[in-house]
Amino acid sequence: MTNLEETIKKCASGDRKAQTALYNHYASKMYGVCLRYSKDTNEAEDNLQDGFIRVFTKIGQFGFKGSFEGWMRRIMVNTSLEKFRKNNHLYPVEDMVVFEGVQIPEETISAISADDLMKIIQGLPPRYRMVFNLYAIEGYSHQEIAKLMKITEGTSKSNLSRARVILQKKVIEDFGLEKNTVTTTLC
């Protein structure tokens, strides 16, 4: 894509070639975003599809004032959140683990692949996954998350905390640490 602004304008006028070029350029990145917010590839594909349809129908509203990629990313995130709200997942609170002095060596961390982490994050309960993604990866504050997800800030903090615990547990389980450092409690 030689000229992003021109391509965006053509997309706004419904130029199918420009839309194809834009899709080819950003599809992989946006699919990565959708995968993080989804429980599996099917859900991520649905979100990516709906997200891109929304991008192309609203692209005329992009004001060229910020990063286009950031704008697209927000649309993908919002699409995933809407899907989550629509489905209204009410997952039971799961068994929680409490870690006492758990430590992961640097070498172990660098050996973990992105695909492995993706599987772990997709295994989170939906609300925890949403809050963790928004806070830890997108950089939203708890106040913003509370508005986006229509929950309280306290709930957001609590969900984040629980998400972290589950993720830590999974990382430790999957990538090997002494099991005697982990205790399991029921919350």
Place this chain on the structure above:
Amino acid sequence: MLSENKNIDQIFSEKLGDYQKTPPVFLWTNIQQGLNTHRKARRFALLKTAGIAAAVLLAFLAGWRLTNPDRNDLASQNTIAVQQDVNQKIETSVGKNNNPVNLLPADSGLVASNTSESATKANPSGTSKLSSLATFGANTTFIRNGELISAQKPNELVLFSTEKDFLDQLDPNFKVVRKLAEWIATVGHDSVIAVKDSKQLNTNPLKYKPSEASAAIAVNNPVRKNAGRWSLKAEFAPVFNSQPQNSAQRNNLLSYSSQIGKPKETTAENTFSGGMVAGYKVGKRLIIKSGVVYNNIRQTTRNIDFMEVNPLYNVPGNTSIASTPAGQVSLNKMANTRSATVLNSNYQFSDAAKYSAENELKQDIEFIEIPVQATYKLIDRQFNVGLTGGISTNILIGNRAIFSENGENISNGETANMRNFVYSGAVGLELGYEITNRITLTVEPRIKQYISSLSANESVSYKPSQVEIVTGLTYCFN
């Protein structure tokens, strides 16, 4: 170590922040389809808005016309406008009767004659000051210099409120004049009446010879039978769709009979149509019509087979397809395919097909129809009969497919490859009854045939026909 060097947030953020993965190829196809659907939905919304606006405007205009009695009264009158001088020269020469007809008061100074000879006798100049038979039509008013002239004044024109008044004053012996008067009263829509016949009439019954300084303009408005050139009709019709032939698109896998042991069966369902049609009378008996009409076609297929992921038939992973007379139907992939006979990627019937419950696929295809029709009135009386024929452009505005089992919706989708524009022809017999001068109730049995296939797929020829019983109310303007 984790707690000291990197927390869990950082690990995920660094590794997944810019995570990329190529999505499946079919996704772009789905996005394009979604964009097309969105475009159609937007177009439909615009049409709907325009339709509502037009309906509101028409309702306003109709209301305004109905609630403006002065205008209506004037419109129903025959008016003769005399610019300056009422004493214009009008020649009348009627029939073979030699007896003059004195229609006016003795002191009026106006003389009517029914032959050219008698006219000459009565008025040496060969003319009369009388408007005479020009006043035959009912509801006649004379206007001079923009003012209504009252009747029965000396040296003024004589008015008859109805033709009966006039006829009552005729000498019973003057049958020809009476007959002529009756005829004029029934014709009543031409400004200048010309009688080419006859043995009884020497020449035109009325002949205006305005002086240089004055000119008479006779303007007649149509009487009831020809009330108005413009009309507006609101119509509604039950629609009986033709039964589809189950011989359209097939492929080897989908044509297998269902595992539940019942043959696939597609039946058409009855629907309805309705809309607004404007008419313009281009001749005495010919009316051209056009408007906006909603119409739809609905069919149900029972015991249908589905095929899921199948690269051989280009079926993507998130859809299920089925074959119907209207073409392939593409549905969102069914998570719990309980009754559908599913063919999996290995071209084997899947285990999920062991249920024997009834399943049903409903297809609903909606159009906005823009007809161009001509109606020829065979009988044009209070009860009127006309032949109607025309062609229509049908704009696709809705395309839904719903798969259900025992009344429970399992999945949604649409019929593939539907054309956005298709053409149809229709013929009908219009039976009308004039409730009032302006409002006519019509019933029209009509046969409609789609000329082009509804599907753009060359292997599918789906040209349904419809029988409609169109009931409408027509309002005539002017």
